[in-house]
Amino acid sequence: MKQLVCCLLGLSMVAVLSQGCAFIRGNYGEELGQGDVTSIQKGVSTRADVAAVLGAPDRIIGANDREIFHYYHYDVKSGSVFIFSRTNIKSDDTYVIFNGAGIVEEVVSGKRKGPLEFQFWPFDWPFN
Amino acid sequence: MTMLRNVSIYLILALTFVSLDGCSQGPLIWRRVTLNQPISSGDVVFIVPGKTDITAVAERLGAPNEILTSQGGIVTRYYFADGKYFKANYGWGFRFLIPFFSPDLDLGGGGIGRDVFQVTYDQHWRVRDHAFAFHSRSSEFMVWPFKD
Numbered sequence: 001m002k003q004l005v006c007c008l009l010g011l012s013m014v015a016v017l018s019q020g021c022a023f024i025r026g027n028y029g030e031e032l033g034q035g036d037v038t039s040i041q042k043g044v045s046t047r048a049d050v051a052a053v054l055g056a057p058d059r060i061i062g063a064n065d066r067e068i069f070h071y072y073h074y075d076v077k078s079g080s081v082f083i084f085s086r087t088n089i090k091s092d093d094t095y096v097i098f099n100g101a102g103i104v105e106e107v108v109s110g111k112r113k114g115p116l117e118f119q120f121w122p123f124d125w126p127f128n
Numbered sequence: 129m130t131m132l133r134n135v136s137i138y139l140i141l142a143l144t145f146v147s148l149d150g151c152s153q154g155p156l157i158w159r160r161v162t163l164n165q166p167i168s169s170g171d172v173v174f175i176v177p178g179k180t181d182i183t184a185v186a187e188r189l190g191a192p193n194e195i196l197t198s199q200g201g202i203v204t205r206y207y208f209a210d211g212k213y214f215k216a217n218y219g220w221g222f223r224f225l226i227p228f229f230s231p232d233l234d235l236g237g238g239g240i241g242r243d244v245f246q247v248t249y250d251q252h253w254r255v256r257d258h259a260f261a262f263h264s265r266s267s268e269f270m271v272w273p274f275k276d
Contacts, residue, residue: 122160
């Protein structure tokens with residue numbers, strides 16, 4: 001009986017201390033695999049080849065007689081502890097640039113620096 | 129008997145804390161939202177106009193958030209956005225004085241600032257020039273919204 005009470009007390013303390021806390025994760029769009037991007041060959045791959053590997057682009061941009069396929073992915077991590085809350089968002093973009101003949105001229109892809117972290121402290125240390 | 133009393137006290141305490149669940153946000157709220165990581169001038173010293181190409185820039189800084197067209201070249205832009213928000217409920221304490229009426233008096237505010245790093249490329253995807261715009265510091269936790 002004593003053990004049961006201690007166990008219940010411990011569980012309730014954990015429950016009480018963690019109330020008001022929330023950690024949430026979300027994303028928008030599909031993350032492209034690096035292998036998929038490296039399979040695209042400059043000067044060789046066509047629009048159809050790129051679409052077959054990466055799928056239809058999220059956006060198509062026209063720039064200086066070039067066509068650019070834009071793929072994007074957003075990752076969100078949000079943490080709330082009592083009165084503090086912080087949400088970090090990270091974008092990963094991939095651009096495939098085609099020349100006037102519809103052949104891949106350039107692939108612009110790369111990860112942004114720093115990992116996306118769960119944080120709840122909203123200040124730059126100490127209070128900024 | 130003592131055990132029963134302890135369990136009762138424990139239950140009362142647990143119910144008290146659970147009933148305060150709605151108070152967990154409390155009278156104060158600090159919130160912050162950031163998009164991506166800031167890029168500093170030290171991060172871009174490797175860029176040499178006329179020599180560095182877009183692939184090298186993307187390898188070091190990642191792909192840009194936006195590609196735009198401009199006369200005779202292409203512009204890429206990297207964004208870092210920082211949003212800050214603060215709210216204080218100055219009526220929160222009244223619930224202890226007037227239990228049946230707890231008015232909310234919320235004051236506060238915030239803002240969003242955005243840093244931009246812009247790189248312009250020529251027709252051969254070599255860097256023509258680059259520039260920063262720092263505005264992320266313009267966002268702040270605003271305690272008093274009537275200051276101006």
